[in-house]
Every structure is written in structure tokens, then in C-alpha cells.
Amino acid sequence: MxxxxxxxxxxxxxxxxxxxxxxxxxxxxxxxxxxxxxxxxxxxxxxxxxxxxxGLDGIDWLPDGSVEIGALVRNADLAYDERFARRFPSVAEALLSGASPQLRNAATAGGNVMQHTRCAYFHDLSSACNRRSPGSGCDALNGENRLHAVLGWSEHCIATHPSDFCVPLVALDAVVEIEGHKGRRELALEALHLLPGNTPEVESALMPGELIVALRLPAEAADFASHTRYLKLRERTSYAFAVVSAAAALVVDAGVVQSARLALGGVAAKPWRARRAEDALTGKPASPEAFAEAARLALADAKPSGHNAFKIELARRIVVRALTEAATGTPERTIPLPGSVFTTQAGSNHVA
Amino acid sequence: MSLSINLTINGQLRDITLDDPRVTLLDLLRERLDLTGTKKGCDRGQCGACTVLVNGRRMNSCLALTASLDGAVITTIEGLADGDTLHPLQSAFIEHDGFQCGFCTPGQIMSAAGLIAEAQAGDDPERIRELMSGNICRCGAYQGITEAVQQAQREMIARNRKDAA
The missing domain is CATH 3.30.43.10 (Uridine Diphospho-n-acetylenolpyruvylglucosamine Reductase, domain 2)
Structure with missing residues (x-):
């Protein structure tokens, strides 16, 4: 070092x-x-x-019902905070599906948001990587790229953002509170991570010296508490990054979707909000046909960046699954394998 | 650049002077304090062999910067037994064959101590397996590890009830 x-x-x-x-x-x-x-x-x-x-390690409930998560709140403390998990269960589920218990005990909310891609070429100094070393090229384009991006990538970079936590946060309109030389400003979390375009080295909208001090979830995000899930497909059952993941949140009344939120993880250099799919779901019956159409719309612009065309179909399927599970209802208690697609109901085993 | 910090390690308050800010908690324990029970497996936070308790919480000591831990209370595998009396987890690992080569065992036991303190798993083996997933055992002693954690947790709960009564 x-x-x-x-x-x-x-x-x-x-x-x-x-x-x-x-x-x-x-x-x-x-x-x-x-x-x-x-x-x-x-x-x-x-x-x-x-x-x-x-002052950066608190979970503060504001008078308007929104919640401010200090940048230094540890992942495990947030996930196991009873009030937080009850209001925002898919955020808790995403946190508990990420990393290991040891890492969740240490890792902070701000650090989770600011973590780097796990693209192997970004971390291997002998490989060309425009994100790490602008203008050097992208060895991932012609390399081991089955887990790389299928949305929002460019010929300069096909990396993905690895966070689980950020996926439901983006779906629920989380806001980032930032301190800098010019004082405090706010930014939608959706606008924090940047797509690569021609400048993959510019990973976020933060200016030099700017510090994330908190993440805030608006009060309305709790409207989805009874119908929301985060589902994640991994290459092993636990302690692995998402191949694809989805956060789905619904308000359902008499079988009709009143309001829908949907975001995908593991598919792009940022947590991917699927607004067209949300719009299409609104006012429709919570039905397999509506969920399939939402999945089609969410991935309509997807393109393989290498040997990863399979991720597009996987992403469609996990969207349908997450919407179906959300419509069924949030489990009363976090399931034994949080976020796992191998657990279909509370208490069930993943090994048959 | 020299840094002075305090750490309480296995109940003993220690003044630590660091001539180099790069020292991880793992390297401090093993290379400078001769506490070699904590193992260096991957040194990347992936295997769990270096797990210790920091202020009562299990963490990967390979990914913790010592300089940042001023004032922390650290428990390692060397601090778990009560004199010559093994900790219930240590006895249970022996009883249930929770290891073969033993390299991952200090990390497994410290992780299990953290898991029991967190009280999220109950007696459910599925939840215990999930919450032990940060510790890899290349000998594949997972069945024995799960049983050992269950047994030790039951014993510790029973003992706490007795103490409280």
C-alpha cells in the first residue's frame, strides 16, 4: 500500500x-x-x-414524516432499526442482502452510496480502464464481461454500480444531503451516480471536497410499506453481488395499482429507475400481464455489452418476480435469506 | 508521522504508537502485539478469518485502519475464555467437530460470538447459516459450525436466565 x-x-x-x-x-x-x-x-x-x-451517525425522524439517515450510520444498524425497517422494509431487505454481517457492522450509509464498481478491469492495474485511467481504453469490452452493464453503458465503460441499498432508495425518491465549500445542497440520489458516456472517470455529481452528510427518504416513501420487496439474483446463495436485482413498491387498492415504483440493480453504472414501467402500471390491475408489460418497458432500451445478453431476460424475470411478490405483500418478518429469489415465502428453506 | 492511540484489547488498556498510518487492526494484532490467534486469510474482507469484536461488534480486522480506532475495545480469540475455562462457543466447536484444519476457527468463533450478541438468528439453522456467511471454511465443516453455534447460544441464554433469576 x-x-x-x-x-x-x-x-x-x-x-x-x-x-x-x-x-x-x-x-x-x-x-x-x-x-x-x-x-x-x-x-x-x-x-x-x-x-x-x-452528528452524522443518527437516524432522525423529521416532523413531516421523512427520515434522515446520517452518513455514518452503519448498514446493520439501519437494517435492524425497527421503526425504519417497518416503514421502509425493502430498504432493510436490500441492506441485509448485501455483503456479510461483519461488513454490514462496519460499512456506512454514505460509503455504501459512494462505493466503486467491482469491474475486475477497474481494479487490475495492468488492464486498460477509462474509469481508472481516462483514455487508456476498456479491456472489459472484449474481456470477461458476462456480469457487466446492459443499460446506459458506452463504448468507453461497461461497469455496473454494485450497491443493493441504493436500488430501493432510488425507487423511493431518496435525496442526498451534501456539505461543501458553498454550504449545504441537496440532490436526488438518482442524479448522484453518472452514466459513463465519454467521461467514465467522472463517477458522481459530487464536486471536489463535497461530503455526503445524510440520505433522506420522504414521508411518502412509507406509503409502500405493505407492498414492497427487494429481490436479488446472486451466483451463490449469500454474500455475493447482484447479477441482477429489482426493488418494487406498490400501492394497491381493490386489486388495482394506484402507484408503482421500480428500480433495477446490477444492470448499469447507476441504480436504474424504470419510470416508463411505473407509469404503465399505474391504474392497471395488479396482474401477470401488467407486470410482464412493465418488465418489457423497463428493459426496452437494454443492449448486451458483451457476453451478457442473458442478463436482459433475467432482469425482466426478476422485475416480474419482484412486482408479484410486492403485490402479494411485504412479509411480516424479514425472510431468512433476505433478497434471495430462492426464498419464496417467509420461513421456507432455500435448499429443498 | 507518528500517531498515538489507546486500545483496550482483551480487557487490557494499551498505548499504541504507530510510526505508519497504514497498519490495519489485523497487522497490529499479529505483527506488533503477538496476538496471532486472529488469522490472515484473504486480507480483503472476503473470508472472515480475521474477525474480531470491535466495541462488541464483529468486524473484519483486515479492513479496519488502526489509526481510526482510537479508544476502541477489541476482543480477540485470546480474550474469549475465562482463564482455563473455555467459552461455550469454544467447547461447542470441539464437541460438534466445527473444524478440521482449524485455520478459520478463531474467525468463525468470534463471528459466532457477534452473531449471538446481535440476537437476530434465534435457533433457526437457516438464519444462522445466512448470518455466518461472512466466514468461509475450506474444510467444509459448516454443519458442525451451525450445530455448535446453536448449542452455545442455547447454553448462553440458559446461563443468562439463571444469572438473572
């Missing part, structure tokens, strides 16, 4: 100043950053440790 300076600011203003210096990286739990520093895909000159900053 390359040597670095370690600084521990005592205020957000100090953190923003230190983080704005060239070569700085923000350290939360470090579960992604330290891993990257060990293999060299991150080589910061300065780590700005924000873990001691006051």
Missing part, C-alpha cells in the same frame, strides 16, 4: 477543506477504500477520517 497522510478533522468544515485538496480520499469504515488501497486501484495521498465527526 502506498503511504498516505492521515488526518482526523473535528468539524465538517475542516473535513470539506481537507477533502478538497488534490489526492484526498474520505475514510468512513474503509471496507471498500482500504481494500482498493491494498491492490492499488486507489492510491490516495491523504485519508480524511470522518468517523469522529459529530
Amino acid at each position: 502506498k503511504r498516505f497522510d492521515y488526518v482526523r478533522p473535528s468539524s465538517i468544515a475542516e473535513a470539506v477543506s481537507a477533502a478538497a485538496l488534490p489526492g484526498s480520499a474520505i475514510l468512513g469504515a474503509g471496507t471498500n477504500l482500504l481494500d482498493m488501497m491494498k491492490i492499488g486501484s486507489a492510491q490516495p495521498e491523504r485519508l480524511v477520517d470522518i468517523t469522529r465527526l459529530p
